[in-house]
Amino acid sequence: MNWITRQLKKILPQKKKSLDIPVDSWQTCKRCKSANYIDDLRKNFYLCSCGSPFSCPPRERFKYLFDNSKWEEVPYDTSFKDFLNWKDRISYKERVQKSIEATGQDEVGIIAKGEINGTKVCCISMNFLWAGGSVGHNFGECVIKAAETSREENLPLVIFTESGGARMMEGAISLMQLPRMTVAIQIFKDMEQRQPSILFSCSPTTGGLSASLANICDFTLAEHETDLIAFAGKRVLDGFNDETIPEDFQTAISLKRNGFLDDIIERPNQKEKISTLISLLQKKVA
Ligand SMILES: [Zn+2]
Numbered sequence: 001m002n003w004i005t006r007q008l009k010k011i012l013p014q015k016k017k018s019l020d021i022p023v024d025s026w027q028t029c030k031r032c033k034s035a036n037y038i039d040d041l042r043k044n045f046y047l048c049s050c051g052s053p054f055s056c057p058p059r060e061r062f063k064y065l066f067d068n069s070k071w072e073e074v075p076y077d078t079s080f081k082d083f084l085n086w087k088d089r090i091s092y093k094e095r096v097q098k099s100i101e102a103t104g105q106d107e108v109g110i111i112a113k114g115e116i117n118g119t120k121v122c123c124i125s126m127n128f129l130w131a132g133g134s135v136g137h138n139f140g141e142c143v144i145k146a147a148e149t150s151r152e153e154n155l156p157l158v159i160f161t162e163s164g165g166a167r168m169m170e171g172a173i174s175l176m177q178l179p180r181m182t183v184a185i186q187i188f189k190d191m192e193q194r195q196p197s198i199l200f201s202c203s204p205t206t207g208g209l210s211a212s213l214a215n216i217c218d219f220t221l222a223e224h225e226t227d228l229i230a231f232a233g234k235r236v237l238d239g240f241n242d243e244t245i246p247e248d249f250q251t252a253i254s255l256k257r258n259g260f261l262d263d264i265i266e267r268p269n270q271k272e273k274i275s276t277l278i279s280l281l282q283k284k285v286a
Contacts, residue, residue: 027054045267053203053224053267057103058110058125061160065123065271071114074122076145078106078138086169095169099130108133108163109142111149116158117275119282122150125160128204134167135209140177143213147184156195156278157188161214165207178212185216196281198274201252201261203227215260219277222252222264229255 026035029048036048045064046056063069086092100106108130112123124146126133143159150157166174188194199217201210203224211231214220222229230250237245248254255261265273 029054047267052226055128055162056202056267057129058105058112058127058160061125062110062112062114062123064267065116065274066112066114067116067118071112071123074111074113074145074149076107076111076138077141081137082169083137083173084169084171092169095131103127103130105130107138107142108135109139111142111146113149113153113155116271116278119275119278120153120155121158121274121278122146122153122155123158123160126162126202128162128164131167133161133163133204133209134165134174135163135177135181136167136170136174137177140180143177143181144184147188150195150197151188151191154193154195156282157185157197157217158274159197159199159213159217160202161199161205161209162202163205163207163209165209175208178208181213182216185213189216189218196278198277200265200270201227201229203229203252205229206233207231218281219262220260221273222255222261223267223270225251225253225264227252227264229261 025038027038027041028035029050029052031052032048032050034048034050036054041047041054042060046054046060048054062071080093080096082092084092099108105127109124109126112125113120114123115121124142126139146157146159149155168174185197189197196219197217198219198221199214200221200223201214202222203226205214206228210229214229228250229252234245234249246254252261252264256264
């Protein structure tokens, strides 16, 4: 700083400091294009005023799901494993670090135990913002841990999936999680006096996850009529087929109409619905 700038600083009006509002405080609705303040979303189940859903982070989901917004998180092995020493634009390690910073989560899924209308349940919730909700080795561990916890403590299992599919940075190790998760849930279901399992396919639930975990629970539900639930996307299928694919193809409403989904339950009604289904099934299996 020389003497001219020092003099100018004294004469010229000082620039006002910008308000300290983080850039991710606002989210734009895909349907009505309105901007929603994050605090308003938290108060309204992460729904826009037009009713369209935003991705709901696991800990926000637990707040509206569990009685008195109280739950206990179940730890599992989330240590970083770079099987392929992967690097594309950035290294796998940097990518994971970015996801941890963006979400405050060590891995894509969180396991929680808490009460829903007085009934204790074990719950997994995924976060799409964590590396696109991709399924790697650690998410396989997450599902196995949750299934074991439910089995050992005799708890119903509730799962919310939100995934783009397999994690390419882990290659075949990622694909191996599909049978691991399937076997873990099947062992839970093979128990003599077992508890119910309920799965919500949140948007998007695609790729390997939709071909494994998302279709093996007692109830398969979705959150919203427009939720995207698919194995291969519309663009991929367009390349294989001359037929015109319907507009609502792979949406929850189309899957329900064709018998792939049991029901569509919007977020404000999910707690009551889960509670009702568990009490009905517990009477049946007890
Ligand atoms: Zn909207």
